[in-house]
Structures are given as C-alpha cells and as structure tokens.
Amino acid sequence: MSKISHIVLSAVICSMVPLGGMAAQFDAPYYALEKRHKELWTKQDQQVEEKLAALEEKYGKKPNIIYILTDDIGWGELGWQGGGKHRGTPTPTLDTMAKEGMRFWSAYAEPSCTPTRIAINTGRHPVRTGLLSVLWPGQPEGLSPNEVTIAELLSEAGYHTAMWGKWHLGDEPEHAPENQGYDYAYYGLFNGAPDAWQDSHDLYDVPSPVKAAFHEFPGYEEYAARTGIDLSIAGYVGEKGKGRKPIEGPAGKLGFDRQEAFENETNSQMIGYIEEKAKSDKPFFIYWASYALQITGSKEHQNDPGVDRSNAQASMMVLHNKHVGNLLSKLRELEIAENTLVVWWSDNGPMYAFYPTSGYTLLRGAKGDVLEGGVRVPGMAWWPGMIEPDQDPNDMIHVTDLFTTAARIAGVADTIPNDRITDGIDQTTLFLLGEGAGRRNYMFHYSGPVLGAVRYEDFKIHIKPAHGGLPGMDFYNVKRDPGEKYGALYPGLFTVAPTQKFIGSHNELIKKFPHRDPAESRAQHE
Numbered sequence: 001m002s003k004i005s006h007i008v009l010s011a012v013i014c015s016m017v018p019l020g021g022m023a024a025q026f027d028a029p030y031y032a033l034e035k036r037h038k039e040l041w042t043k044q045d046q047q048v049e050e051k052l053a054a055l056e057e058k059y060g061k062k063p064n065i066i067y068i069l070t071d072d073i074g075w076g077e078l079g080w081q082g083g084g085k086h087r088g089t090p091t092p093t094l095d096t097m098a099k100e101g102m103r104f105w106s107a108y109a110e111p112s113c114t115p116t117r118i119a120i121n122t123g124r125h126p127v128r129t130g131l132l133s134v135l136w137p138g139q140p141e142g143l144s145p146n147e148v149t150i151a152e153l154l155s156e157a158g159y160h161t162a163m164w165g166k167w168h169l170g171d172e173p174e175h176a177p178e179n180q181g182y183d184y185a186y187y188g189l190f191n192g193a194p195d196a197w198q199d200s201h202d203l204y205d206v207p208s209p210v211k212a213a214f215h216e217f218p219g220y221e222e223y224a225a226r227t228g229i230d231l232s233i234a235g236y237v238g239e240k241g242k243g244r245k246p247i248e249g250p251a252g253k254l255g256f257d258r259q260e261a262f263e264n265e266t267n268s269q270m271i272g273y274i275e276e277k278a279k280s281d282k283p284f285f286i287y288w289a290s291y292a293l294q295i296t297g298s299k300e301h302q303n304d305p306g307v308d309r310s311n312a313q314a315s316m317m318v319l320h321n322k323h324v325g326n327l328l329s330k331l332r333e334l335e336i337a338e339n340t341l342v343v344w345w346s347d348n349g350p351m352y353a354f355y356p357t358s359g360y361t362l363l364r365g366a367k368g369d370v371l372e373g374g375v376r377v378p379g380m381a382w383w384p385g386m387i388e389p390d391q392d393p394n395d396m397i398h399v400t401d402l403f404t405t406a407a408r409i410a411g412v413a414d415t416i417p418n419d420r421i422t423d424g425i426d427q428t429t430l431f432l433l434g435e436g437a438g439r440r441n442y443m444f445h446y447s448g449p450v451l452g453a454v455r456y457e458d459f460k461i462h463i464k465p466a467h468g469g470l471p472g473m474d475f476y477n478v479k480r481d482p483g484e485k486y487g488a489l490y491p492g493l494f495t496v497a498p499t500q501k502f503i504g505s506h507n508e509l510i511k512k513f514p515h516r517d518p519a520e521s522r523a524q525h526e
Helices: 028-036 038-059 092-100 113-122 150-156 193-204 220-227 258-277 312-333 401-410 428-433 490-512
Strands: 064-070 102-108 160-166 184-188 235-239 243-246 284-289 340-346 376-382 442-447 450-456 459-463 473-477
Touching: 028 038, 028 442, 028 490, 038 428, 064 113, 064 312, 064 401, 092 102, 092 312, 092 340, 092 376, 113 150, 113 284, 113 401, 150 160, 150 284, 150 401, 160 258, 184 258, 258 284, 258 312, 312 340, 340 401, 401 428, 450 490, 459 490, 473 490
Parallel strands: 064 284, 064 340, 160 184, 160 284
Antiparallel strands: 102 376, 184 235, 235 243, 340 376, 442 450, 450 459, 459 473
16 A cells, blocks of 8 residues: 555645645645635636646646756856856757746745755655755665655556656665655765765875865775765665665766766666657656766866866756757657656755856855745746747746646646645646746745745745844845845835734644654664
8 A cells, every 4th residue: 555545634624625626735825825816716727627638638648747856056057047158058958948948037946955855856845844954975864754755646646757866865765766656766875075075085195286175085994984884885776666776887886977977877768768658558757856066077078169167067067958958859759748747947056165166146145045046046847839938937936836736737636645734836827827827926945944034925034033122034025136135124114014924824834734753754773
C-alpha cells in the first residue's frame, strides 16, 4: 500500500472548499483571495478543464511534466533578463525557450538549495517539514518519509517518475529518491562544494599560481579518520523497490571532473528515457536538478566564443544550455512537445563566495538572504500549443506552486493530503490563460525557522526586532523598487496592522497544523 493510502485525511473544515478540485489545506491568506474571486475563478477553472480534456483526448493520456531546477542562477542572469552574452554567459537556447513560452518576472524560490528542493518536491515551506538547513556530507537529516512528494502523487496517477541530478535531501536510504516516489533516480548526494575538497588539497600540494578554494581540507583518508565520514561515494543509481548502487566512473567520484561528466551522462540517459516512455500509454514526470554549478566549470565549453573563461559557472551554463536544447529538440522530434509541460527554475540567487566564479543578480542580496536577490529567480514555462508564446506576466509564482500545479494537470489534486498545510497554489490558470490569471498575491519568506519577510501584492515587509515600542518592519514597494533600495518604516505605517493580522492568521494555522518534529528528518537507524 502506498504512503498516500496510509494518510488519514484531516477533519478540519476550512472557511470554504477550494476550487479546482483541490483537497489540500492551504494557508489562511489563500482563502481570503479565493473568496474575493470565486466567480471569476470558477469560470477560469472551467476553461482550463476544457483545454486539458481536449489535450488528453488528442494524445490519449495526461500531459508529461518536466521540471528543471538549476543552481544559483540569479534574477537577471539569463539573456532574456539582460544577462546572457552581455556578461559572458551566453544562453541562446534558454532565451529561445523563454520567448516561445512564458517568462516569469516575479518567480520566487526559497533562499538556498536544500530548502528549495524540499519546496518543489513537497509543495511546502521547509520549516513545515522539520528539515531546516542546507545539508552537508555525513549529516543524518533528510526529507522525512512522512512527507508526500510530487513523485508519489504522480505515481498514484499512473505516471512514470524519474529524477536526475543534485538530490541534496539526505544521504541515507530512507531519504533517497527511489524511496520518495521516483521509479528511477540517477543522483548526487551533495551540493557542489565537496567536488573541490580533495582536488583543492591535491592542488595545494604542488606548485600552483593560485590558492585552491578548500586548501585546508585534510584529504579523504584523514577526514574519514577524524570524522568517520566516508566521501568515496558521490552518488547512486536507484530504482523503486530495488535499492541503489553507486554510480561508476567519473560521474560518481567527487572531483573537478565529476559535474561535467554527470551532466553529460544525465542528458544522454534522459533523452533515452523520453524516447522509451513516449511509446508508453502512461505519461512521464521528470525532475532534473541540474549540476550546472559554479564550482568546476566545463572544460568542453570554457573557451567557447563569448564565454567568460574566468567564471566556471559561465561555461557550465553553456553546457546546460546545450542539454536543454537536446531535450526540447527530442520532444519536438517525437511529436510530444504539445503534450509536455517543461518548467525551468533556479533554486535561489547567486552565491558570491567564489566570485568571479559565480552567478549574478541585479537585485540586492544573494543566496541565503530573504532579500529579493536571494529569493527572486528566473523562471519560465514552455508548452507549445498550450502556453501562448512570448508572454512575460508580472503575476507572482513560487516554487511550491509547481507541486500543486503538477497535481492539477495530472488530475490528482484531490489526493493532496489535507492533514498538513500545502503552501503551493495551483497556477494552471496562469500557464494556460495568461497574465492576470495567477492565484497568488502573498508570500512568506522564511530563513530557516524564522519568518524573515512577507509580501502582499506589491508590498514587502522585512521583519526585524521591535524597538522603543515601534514595530520592527522595513517597508518596500518591490514593483517600483525591485532592488529594495528605498525601504523605511514610516511610509508603510498604514500596513502595520494589516501585516500583523496577516501574519497572525498564518500563525494560527500553524497551531492547528504544527511543523513536523525535526527528529523525523533524522535517519531511523541512528
């Protein structure tokens, strides 16, 4: 029996039943917005259902879904946002993809990598899941087996499910993707930093004109002797019900060459997978968490025309751009592009720790911040024949929304558990009906367990300690001031009471649906 079948649905009744066939328990502000727009949303839902029904009749199955999650790509980094070749990171295929689909100028993620991976897989803010921080090799924490992932929901709907890339949601078997709903998974355990640890150590032991990034790493053997942490396995191939085995060859060994080898093998496998599953009478779901990182770069593309060769992320983005092109070309070749939604997202803003080997953003802040530079990211959706081309909506959309939207498109929205808060909102209407049809006008930005900022419509409030009886708030209009350069309390005094009420309703639901105990994220054999 599946995990979902074991979930006892909550008897808590909200102020109204959500539209669009959703069974989920959403956050309190959602219901206020739904109540205001009930008549319009009902009409829109009917339009969406008609479009999806016509597509299913044409292809004989539900749409395929591909989610591409990239690493540390800042808002403004891609060519369609003013970056691309203009800063030495040419992304022509990604820019064409954006032009052929929908470009989200108000797309958001969590402030760092593990949190966003939780959000896209569960539709929930990480704070609710008990997994609060970025994971490092040897930590016992990971995604709780009691969370329900999008792969599990779609498996229940009859989808083939697969993932490639940076898992980063726990090292232990119970946390692994093959035990979290994915039929097949080819995945790395860690973020990109450990790839440079041993090679930095080795580089520092020979004459070199530069200092290695991690020159004080003691080496694998000494590290294992001191800490008990074995870094000999960088990733696994896992299959549901069959366990996992280490990845062989350069793609499975930590080092400067791993990420490029991993990405090349991923693209080859993925193309083969799509060719195979396109023949099936069941649709497929792919989660591709790309290793296009800023740590090691691409030897193949470092000297390509227009590439900033001093920025490793630039050459990796060229490699990634090629791989996305291969994927989209294969969908067209197989004549299934119209029946395949492809969404591309960054997991957070840039990490400047290794600058100039890094991404970049035009906004204030970076990875780890709840400033716009940390959480506002490039995002786009491509679905020929379903998403009208050349759209650039201002509608807000959050990475958690991809969970709920996939459930709606797959026809399993009514199986989303309602014994917990789902933060993701169904944005199928935005995808299929265009600008103004989004269903989000608020966002909560957490930094670990702490609520760091909230957004309502165009207003964003940064929460700080109160002083002298005055509320601790910085007020910004992020439509007018996306760089958050002109924040102050007094221009936003009219928002103090509404914001306190807004946060209060959010906190009241936390009392009804408490955050998961962090102990549930720890490996059970500990």
